[in-house]
Amino acid sequence: MDIATEFMSAIINAFEANKRLADRAVEQVPDDKLHVALDDNTNSIAVIMKHVAGNLLSRWTDFLTTDGEKPGRNRDDEFVDSFGMLGAWLDLLDGDSQEPETGRPGKDGIDPWGTALRTVGP
Numbered sequence: 001m002d003i004a005t006e007f008m009s010a011i012i013n014a015f016e017a018n019k020r021l022a023d024r025a026v027e028q029v030p031d032d033k034l035h036v037a038l039d040d041n042t043n044s045i046a047v048i049m050k051h052v053a054g055n056l057l058s059r060w061t062d063f064l065t066t067d068g069e070k071p072g073r074n075r076d077d078e079f080v081d082s083f084g085m086l087g088a089w090l091d092l093l094d095g096d097s098q099e100p101e102t103g104r105p106g107k108d109g110i111d112p113w114g115t116a117l118r119t120v121g122p
Contacts (some may be wrong), residue, residue, distance in 0.1 A: 011120050019113050022052075044081055052079040056112035060119045079119050 001009075026034070026045060034046040043051070054075060059068045069075075 008120060012117065015113075015117055015120065024103075043079065047079055047081050050081075051075075053112040054078040055114050060116040063119045 010114075026049065029045060034049075035044045037044045054073055055078075058070045058073045061070060
């Protein structure tokens with residue numbers, strides 16, 4: 001295997017490991033605690049998850065041809081806690097569910113982690 005292939009494999013492994021780590025950590029938190037911010041200067045886990053999803057989509061969509069911040073992104077809305085149950089949001093992050101507040105397919109059919117992984121994948 002050449003160095004470029006090894007490097008790309010390491011990147012994909014790191015993305016997948018981070019996703020597994022985040023999924024397992026969040027699955028241990030009861031739904032009602034996902035929406036609790038520790039104080040006025042912090043965000044809840046739910047808001048952080050929403051922001052990460054927006055960031056993954058914005059940064060990794062058309063990665064080599066457009067700026068990281070996409071015009072359709074509503075970054076301010078990412079910091080509004082507008083969702084419910086954990087399972088629905090884990091599915092949304094994986095692109096195989098509907099947005100809890102609208103019933104639309106997850107992020108208009110685009111999954112944040114999948115977008116990142118497809119961008120760097122083979």
